[in-house]
Amino acid sequence: MGLEPFSADDPIFSHESVLRDTYTPDDLVERDRELQEYQNALKPVIKGEDPKNIFLYGQTGVGKSIATEMILDRLDQDQQQYDYLDIKSLNILCKGLNSSYQVSVKLVNEFRPPGEKIPPTGYSPDAVLEMLWTHLTELDATHVLIVLDEIDSIGGNDDILYQLPRANSNGNVPPEETKIGVIGISNDFTFRDNLDARVKDSLAEEEIHFPPYDAPQLENILRQRAKKAFEDDVLSNDVIPLTAAFSGQESGSARQALKLLYKAGDLARSRDETTVVEDHVREAEPLVEAGKVEDELASLPTQSHLTLHAVLRLSEEDELPVKSNVIYQQYQQAAEAIDADVKTDRTIRDRLSQLSLKGFLDVDERNKGSQGGSYYLYDLDIREDVVRDILEDDDRMAPLYGSETRTLGSF
Known part of the structure; x- marks a missing residue:
């Protein structure tokens, strides 16, 4: 049997990218409390004052990174009406960076053009920190918010988590030049508990917990995405409740729930069926669960x-x-x-x-x-x-x- 022609016809999906990890929704459903806490924690920044250092924690797929992206985008928009503000943000994914030194090098290179980046080895930790302080001091900004996502990758080598939040108070970066705030994001509850006391005091001035979603919350999230992702009337009535129930019992992760719904739709499409039904969800569940284990291992x-x-x-x-x-x-x-x-x-x-x-x-x-x-x-x-x-x-x-x-x- 030879290849069949590619066709844009799709009886199941209208915009399937809405169900993927790379999609950022316009609204973060079921996270009103967390978003309000987040905005309150950043209130000093919009007033031109010293930012608080914020620590977000919760398992994967519960909205921490999306909330951060949405909050910082809104902050960037709203600062435009205040002449005294120039807020910049820097987002560093710490996955694969297992020491403070590696994070420091990554931060320094964020400020440098391609031909002037420093190598991952060859400098003393103090020398790299001095480069970082110089870049932050010379930056034309009133505030810099540094997001360290998946900071649990750093492990026990966490000196940077002490140094950065105290960059102003320790005199490394004069606050009259640039006010520094750190937003740490962790998927690992035990990482937070095992932080050195001085690091915890510096980093976690404001803590925001993102708990797992329950089944009704996941159902609301899935319905919001499904309206854009699927063609009209292709989901049978039991598909979204069953998907939410599976994911609520297993992980409480919106990411996993969306993957399960996407896989169920993909199974229906691969068989040239025009309706996604409960059996597709049940068949997709072990496939997605196997993929979840591999994703967790890889991360x-x-x-x-x-x-x-x-x-x-x-x-x-x-x-x-x-x-x-x-x-x-x-x-x-x-x-x-x-x-x-x-x-x-x-x-x-x-x-x-x-x-x-x-x-x-x-x-x-x-x-x-x-x-x-x-x-x-x-x-x-x-x-x-x-x-x-x-x-x-x-x-x-x-x-x-x-x-x-x-x-x-x-x-």
Whole structure:
């Protein structure tokens, strides 16, 4: 059977891009409280005063990044009526940046043209910070709001999260030149709890929690998007309630709910059907769930990938379940092999706990009997091939799976 002609005819979707991650809605449904808190926290900026440092937290897919984009766009529009304001914002995605040094380099390069960017190594941390302070001081702006999205990628190396929020008060950037505000966004609840006390005090002057959506909220979000995404009358009445119910029970993520609705519609289209029904949603659900696991794995920071790599190697050698100290030995070798920072065993135990909370690892508490106390045994709770495929696709982790690296120790 040969190829069929491409056709723009589509009985299911009118604007399917409305269901994708890249789409920004005009309104953020079911987030009125969070948006009001967010605007209140930025109120000093529009008055020309020192900005508060804001910390947003909540799982993926609950509106944190979209809310930030919408709020800053509105702030940019509204500042035009005030002659005394020139507010600029800088958005840095910290995914893949696992140290304060890397974040500092990224920030410096945001101010530099292509031919003058600094390399990721070769400077002392203090020298990079001095470059950053110079750029911020010389910037022609009254305020700079620096958004650090997915700041949990930085892990324990969080000095930049102390330095940036205090750039004015510490005299690094004179406030009469440029007032600095930091907006930190994290998908990891434990990251916030594990922050150094001085960092937490600096970064989280104002905390805004974005909780998971429940099923009725997801239903409202889906109905808003469906009006633009689908042709009229192609969704049967039970499709959106069922999609919202599945996603509300499983994750509370609008992103996952939209993916499920999109996949259900795509299944109907692929079969030349003109109506999306409940069976399409039920068939799409395990497909989307498998994709969710892979997306979650891929989005983990390098230190979590290294921890998973250590568990994977032990699994391949049929040595699981094991204690954390055995995993840590494997982790150390892997981190050194790719020239990554070697974290403490306590930090890696925290990573193991986070991975178990996400459902990637199984943890079993064992008692020491008459000696008292307890210890934990860790095991892989997802298929080896799924983990291996994700880690091999990660540029930072890829050398651990190359032929030149397999000859090293247990690699």
